Amino acid sequence: MSNRTILADHDIPRQWYNLAADLPHAPLPPLGPDGNPVNPQALAAVFPMNLIEQEMSQERWISIPDEVLEIMLRYRPTPLHRARALESALGTPARIYFKNESVSPTGSHKVNTAVAQAFYNKAAGVKRVTSETGAGQWGSSIAFACSQFGLECKVYMVKVSFQQKPFRKVMMNTFGAECVPSPSSETNAGRAILAADPGSGGSLGIAISEAVEAAVSDPSGRTRYTLGSVLNHVLLHQTIIGLEAKKQLAALGERKVNQVIACVGGGSNFAGIAFPFIQDKINGSQIDIIAVEPASCPTLTRGPYVYDHGDVAGLTPLLAMHSLGHTFMPDGIHAGGLRYHGMAPLVSQTVMEGLTRAVSLQQLECFESALLFARTEGIIPAPESSHAIAQAIREARQAKEEGKERVILFNLSGHGLMDLNGYSDFMEGKLVDHELSREALAQGLTCLEGLPVPASR
Amino acid sequence: MSNRTILADHDIPRQWYNLAADLPHAPLPPLGPDGNPVNPQALAAVFPMNLIEQEMSQERWISIPDEVLEIMLRYRPTPLHRARALESALGTPARIYFKNESVSPTGSHKVNTAVAQAFYNKAAGVKRVTSETGAGQWGSSIAFACSQFGLECKVYMVKVSFQQKPFRKVMMNTFGAECVPSPSSETNAGRAILAADPGSGGSLGIAISEAVEAAVSDPSGRTRYTLGSVLNHVLLHQTIIGLEAKKQLAALGERKVNQVIACVGGGSNFAGIAFPFIQDKINGSQIDIIAVEPASCPTLTRGPYVYDHGDVAGLTPLLAMHSLGHTFMPDGIHAGGLRYHGMAPLVSQTVMEGLTRAVSLQQLECFESALLFARTEGIIPAPESSHAIAQAIREARQAKEEGKERVILFNLSGHGLMDLNGYSDFMEGKLVDHELSREALAQGLTCLEGLPVPASR
Numbered sequence: 017m018s019n020r021t022i023l024a025d026h027d028i029p030r031q032w033y034n035l036a037a038d039l040p041h042a043p044l045p046p047l048g049p050d051g052n053p054v055n056p057q058a059l060a061a062v063f064p065m066n067l068i069e070q071e072m073s074q075e076r077w078i079s080i081p082d083e084v085l086e087i088m089l090r091y092r093p094t095p096l097h098r099a100r101a102l103e104s105a106l107g108t109p110a111r112i113y114f115k116n117e118s119v120s121p122t123g124s125h126k127v128n129t130a131v132a133q134a135f136y137n138k139a140a141g142v143k144r145v146t147s148e149t150g151a152g153q154w155g156s157s158i159a160f161a162c163s164q165f166g167l168e169c170k171v172y173m174v175k176v177s178f179q180q181k182p183f184r185k186v187m188m189n190t191f192g193a194e195c196v197p198s199p200s201s202e203t204n205a206g207r208a209i210l211a212a213d214p215g216s217g218g219s220l221g222i223a224i225s226e227a228v229e230a231a232v233s234d235p236s237g238r239t240r241y242t243l244g245s246v247l248n249h250v251l252l253h254q255t256i257i258g259l260e261a262k263k264q265l266a267a268l269g270e271r272k273v274n275q276v277i278a279c280v281g282g283g284s285n286f287a288g289i290a291f292p293f294i295q296d297k298i299n300g301s302q303i304d305i306i307a308v309e310p311a312s313c314p315t316l317t318r319g320p321y322v323y324d325h326g327d328v329a330g331l332t333p334l335l336a337m338h339s340l341g342h343t344f345m346p347d348g349i350h351a352g353g354l355r356y357h358g359m360a361p362l363v364s365q366t367v368m369e370g371l372t373r374a375v376s377l378q379q380l381e382c383f384e385s386a387l388l389f390a391r392t393e394g395i396i397p398a399p400e401s402s403h404a405i406a407q408a409i410r411e412a413r414q415a416k417e418e419g420k421e422r423v424i425l426f427n428l429s430g431h432g433l434m435d436l437n438g439y440s441d442f443m444e445g446k447l448v449d450h451e452l453s454r455e456a457l458a459q460g461l462t463c464l465e466g467l468p469v470p471a472s473r
Numbered sequence: 474m475s476n477r478t479i480l481a482d483h484d485i486p487r488q489w490y491n492l493a494a495d496l497p498h499a500p501l502p503p504l505g506p507d508g509n510p511v512n513p514q515a516l517a518a519v520f521p522m523n524l525i526e527q528e529m530s531q532e533r534w535i536s537i538p539d540e541v542l543e544i545m546l547r548y549r550p551t552p553l554h555r556a557r558a559l560e561s562a563l564g565t566p567a568r569i570y571f572k573n574e575s576v577s578p579t580g581s582h583k584v585n586t587a588v589a590q591a592f593y594n595k596a597a598g599v600k601r602v603t604s605e606t607g608a609g610q611w612g613s614s615i616a617f618a619c620s621q622f623g624l625e626c627k628v629y630m631v632k633v634s635f636q637q638k639p640f641r642k643v644m645m646n647t648f649g650a651e652c653v654p655s656p657s658s659e660t661n662a663g664r665a666i667l668a669a670d671p672g673s674g675g676s677l678g679i680a681i682s683e684a685v686e687a688a689v690s691d692p693s694g695r696t697r698y699t700l701g702s703v704l705n706h707v708l709l710h711q712t713i714i715g716l717e718a719k720k721q722l723a724a725l726g727e728r729k730v731n732q733v734i735a736c737v738g739g740g741s742n743f744a745g746i747a748f749p750f751i752q753d754k755i756n757g758s759q760i761d762i763i764a765v766e767p768a769s770c771p772t773l774t775r776g777p778y779v780y781d782h783g784d785v786a787g788l789t790p791l792l793a794m795h796s797l798g799h800t801f802m803p804d805g806i807h808a809g810g811l812r813y814h815g816m817a818p819l820v821s822q823t824v825m826e827g828l829t830r831a832v833s834l835q836q837l838e839c840f841e842s843a844l845l846f847a848r849t850e851g852i853i854p855a856p857e858s859s860h861a862i863a864q865a866i867r868e869a870r871q872a873k874e875e876g877k878e879r880v881i882l883f884n885l886s887g888h889g890l891m892d893l894n895g896y897s898d899f900m901e902g903k904l905v906d907h908e909l910s911r912e913a914l915a916q917g918l919t920c921l922e923g924l925p926v927p928a929s930r
Contacts, residue, residue, distance in 0.1 A: 440643045
C-alpha cells in the first residue's frame with residue numbers, strides 16, 4: 017500500500033563515493049593566475065586543509081565522520097517515493113521514483129554538504145566561516161550547519177535577492193548567522209563596486225569576492241570560506257543521495273534503472289543522485305543519465321568546455337568546465353539556483369566523456385509539470401527541481417508512446433514553500449519563455465578569449 | 474547514534490482512538506437553537522452522514538480506511554526525535570522527545586484530518602467542499618487533501634490574513650483550490666458585512682458563516698462544509714500522532730512517559746498527541762498532561778466552561794466548552810492558530826475531569842524557546858508549536874533543579890517556514906507581551922448571558 021520506501025538508520029551509507037577515482041580520464045586540475053596547476057598550499061587561506069585534500073582526492077570511497085552522520089540522521093535517510101499518482105495521471109507504463117530531499121531542515125539537499133563542511137572547518141580549528149548566497153537556499157543551509165557545530169557564520173547575499181526574499185535572511189538569523197546584502201561596504205571588493213555604482217543590485221560573482229576576501233583578510237587567521245556547489249568535495253558530500261537511492265531501489269526489487277534525472281545549476285544535486293549510477297555505467301551498465309538545465313542558462317547544451325573562472329570578477333582559479341563565460345548574465349527566471357554561468361568540473365567531464373546527456377527546458381513547461389506533480393504527489397517542488405520533474409514526465413510520456421516499461425528515477429532536490437511567488441506569477445500568466453539569442457550567447461563568450469584551453473584527449 | 478525513531482510503514486496504526494468511549498462522564502451533546510440536543514439529520518446539509526456518525530460515535534476504536542492510510546503513508550509514520558542537543562544546552566537530566574508533524578505536505582498536523590475528511594466526503598458522493606481558514610495552515614491542508622480525491626475546494630480566508638500572508642493562497646491554488654478573501658460578495662453573510670463595513674478585515678467567525686452558507690445553499694446538494702479543529706471527528710483523526718508516538722517510545726524502551734505537552738488553539742494537535750496517553754491515565758497511569766495556550770487568548774485557564782457558539786455570528790450549534798465568549802477578540806499574536814475564543818468540547822472536558830492541566834504562556838518566552846530549539850535541534854518551529862517547546866523547556870529546567878530524570882514528550886505540530894515574519898519581528902525587538910485585562914475578559918464574556926449552562930455533575 018505504501019509508495020514510500022524508508023531505510024533504517026543503520027542502513028545509512030557510511031562512505032561518500034568519489035567519481036574522480038573511476039572516470040576514464042583523470043580530471044584536469046584547476047589553474048592559478050600563472051596558468052599552472054594550483055598548489056594545495058595556495059588554497060590554504062581560503063579552505064581548511066582537510067577539505068582541500070578531499071577536493072584533490074582520488075580515493076574511491078571516503079568515510080563519513082560520525083559527527084556528520086549523527087546530524088544527517090535527523091533527516092536522513094530521506095524517503096524514496098514511487099510516484100504512482102503521477103504515473104496514473106500520465107497513463108504511463110513507466111515506474112517513476114523520486115528521492116525526496118525536501119525533508120531536510122532547510123528544505124533542500126544543500127544541507128548534506130553544509131553539515132560536512134561545517135564539521136571539517138570545526139575540526140581544523142576554524143572559528144568562523146563566510147559564504148555567499150543567491151536565492152538563499154545555500155546560505156540558510158550553511159547557517160543551520162554552523163549552528164550545529166558552534167561556528168560563527170556570515171553570509172553575503174546578492175542584494176536583489178536580499179530585498180526580494182527577506183525570509184531567507186530571517187532563516188539565517190534564526191539559526192544564529194549574520195546575513196548582509198552584497199555589495200556591502202564591509203569589504204574592498206564591495207566598496208569598489210558601490211563607489212562605481214551605488215545602486216548596484218549585486219551578483220553571485222560579487223558576493224563570492226566579498227566572502228572570499230572576508231575569509232582571507234581575517235587577521236586571526238581562523239576564518240575560512242565555504243561554497244555550496246561546483247567543487248569536487250561539495251559534489252562528493254552529495255553522493256549520499258544516490259547511494260541511498262540504490263539501496264532503496266534494491267529493497268524494492270528494482271534491479272535495473274533505465275534513467276536517472278536531475279536538474280543542474282552548479283551541479284551538486286545532479287552529482288549527488290547520478291554519480292553512483294555513473295559508476296555502474298562506467299562498469300558496463302546501460303543507464304541514461306540526464307542533466308536538465310534551463311534554456312535561459314544552457315551551460316552544458318550551448319556552452320563550450322573551457323578553462324574559466326567561477327566568479328564574475330575572475331578571482332577564483334580557472335576550472336575546466338562548460339561555461340557561458342563568467343560575465344554571462346542569465347534572464348531572471350524563478351529557478352534562481354540554476355542561474356550559473358559555469359558547471360562543476362566533474363559534471364562537465366561526464367558530459368565530455370559521454371556518460372551524461374544534457375537537455376535544456378523552458379520554464380513554462382517546468383511550472384506546468386510542477387503543478388501536475390503537486391496535484392498528484394502532493395509536494396510543491398522547488399522551481400529548480402521542477403526541471404527534473406518536467407524531464408521525467410517527458411520520458412514517461414515517451415514510454416507510453418512506445419508502450420514499454422521503464423524505470424525512471426529523479427531527484428526532488430527541494431520543496432518550493434519559499435518560492436511561492438514563482439508559482440503565483442505562473443498561475444497568473446505573468447511568465448514567458450525566453451530563447452537565448454545567438455548574440456547574447458556570443459557576447460558572454462567573449463570574456464573567455466585569452467584563457468587557457470583544456471588539452472584535447 | 475541516531476536521535477530519530479522511525480516506524481516501518483506496516484507499523485502505522487490502523488485505527489483511530491476515540492476518547493469519548495473512555496471519559497468518566499459522557500460528553501455533553503451540542504444544542505440547537507431551541508436549546509435541545511442537535512439531531513444528526515439537522516447537520517446533514519452541512520456534513521456528510523459518515524462524518525456526523527463519527528462525530529457522535531462512542532466506539533473506542535475506529536478503523537482508518539485504506540484510502541486514507543495510503544495517502545498518509547507518503548509522510549507518516551512521522552519521526553519521533555530525541556532532542557539531545559536541546560537537553561545538552563539545558564543541562565537537564567530530563568529526556569525530551571518530540572513528535573515531528575512538520576514533515577507533512579503542508580508542514581503541519583492539519584493534513585491528518587484533511588485527508589480523512591476529504592475521503593469521507595468523496596465516499597458520500599460530495600463533489601465540492603468549502604471551508605474557512607485564518608492563517609492558512611488548515612486551508613492549504615484541505616486543498617491538498619481535495620486534490621488527492623478529486624474534490625473541488627473553496628476556502629474563505631480571513632481578509633487581513635489573505636492580505637498579510639499571500640503565499641498561503643498560492644499554496645491552495647497550487648493544489649487546485651480556490652481561495653477568496655472573506656468577507657466576500659459571494660454570500661449573503663459576506664454581503665451583509667460589507668454593506669455595514671466595506672473596509673472589514675474579516676474574522677474567522679465571518680469566514681465560517683460564509684463557508685457554511687456556501688455549502689448548504691448549493692442547489693445541487695453536493696457541497697459540504699469542513700472544519701480543521703474543535704469537533705470530535707477532527708480530534709479523532711489526529712490521534713494517530715499519539716498512537717505512533719507510543720509505539721516509537723516502546724521501541725526505544727521508554728516504559729514511562731512523565732509529561733505530554735502540546736499547544737492548544739481549537740484543540741486538535743493537543744488531542745492528537747495527548748488522548749492516547751489520557752486513556753492510560755484514565756486506566757491508572759500517572760501522567761502529567763499539559764495543554765499550553767497563549768496568555769493573550771487564555772481559553773482554558775481563564776474562560777468558564779459554558780455552552781457557547783463556535784462562531785462570532787452565533788450560527789453554529791452550542792458546544793459545551795471553555796470559552797472566552799464568541800465575540801472575544803484576542804490580540805494579534807503571531808501564533809494565529811491559537812487565537813480562538815473556544816476550545817474543543819472533548820479537550821474542555823478533560824480539563825473539567827482533572828485529566829489535563831492547562832497553562833498559559835506569553836509570546837516572548839515562546840519565541841525565545843523557538844530560537845533555542847532551532848539552534849539546537851535544527852528545525853524552525855511554527856509559532857504555535859513554540860508554546861509546547863517553551864513549556865517543555867520549563868519542565869526540563871525544573872527536572873534539573875530537582876536533579877531528577879523525567880521523560881517529556883511534546884508535539885511539534887508544524888514548521889515555521891511560512892511564519893518567518895514573526896521571527897523577524899521578534900529578533901528585531903518589535904514584539905511585546907500583553908496581559909489580558911480583567912475588563913477585556915469581562916467584556917468578551919457578556920455575550921454568554923442567556924445561553925444554556927452545562928449541567929453540573
